[in-house]
Amino acid sequence: MEALNPRVRFVWFAGTLLTALVLGAMAAAVDRFVVDVGVWVVAAVGVAALVFGVAYVVLKYRVWRFEIRDDDLYLERGVFTRVTTVVPFVRVQHVDTQRGPVERLLGLGSVVVYTAGSRGADVTIPGLTPDRATDLQRRLRNLAIESESEDAV
Structure with missing residues (x-):
């Protein structure tokens, strides 16, 4: 993790x-x-x-942890209510990086993973260096594309 x-x-x-x-x-x-x-x-x-x-x-x-596993993105977070999220790569629609003013000042960014599903079905991974955010965005995008092509077969 x-x-x-x-x-x-x-x-x-x-x-x-x-x-x-x-x-x-x-x-x-x-x-x-x-x-x-x-x-x-x-x-x-x-x-x-x-x-x-x-x-x-x-x-x-x-508490905040995440992991890219074989078929999904796994996240653990929450202080009062612990939240465990599993995002299958086949559900990923697109992946963005974002950097707010305070994040830019501190040399950080976030990755936002948008999924197929109901409203609010996106997941944000905060606290990443810009290089790590870009790398994670690229990796998640590629894994989503691979999952889509495997699902079609």
């Missing part, structure tokens, strides 16, 4: 930091305009959100 690049934790931490700032700002707005809860409560909301967010990022990174 392959782990994600450790720098993905910083991408996830950026989201956690943003969430903590928004929750802190909301608590400050409640303190200012609705009920005087005090500056300590406002600070506690922001700090608690940050602490829980950091713990969540650490646990998420420890």
Whole structure:
């Protein structure tokens, strides 16, 4: 099983930091305009959100794994709810790479595997170096093509 690049934790931490700032700002707005809860409560909301967010990022990174097997892509992820996903190559429609601004800053990217199926049937593998993402995209595409031709025989 392959782990994600450790720098993905910083991408996830950026989201956690943003969430903590928004929750802190909301608590400050409640303190200012609705009920005087005090500056300590406002600070506690922001700090608690940050602490829980950091713990969540650490646990998420420890669990996230993927593997390319003979006939499918296998993924394990999830902190509170463990999710195991198996994507047969014959179900793969196309494969993209993507790099958001924070990912580009940290030299990372993601691979998105779109599958035949219901809405939301795509799988994203985050935290890959650009070279690894491109290599994985190419490999998954080739395996999907091979599976399609074997299925037709």
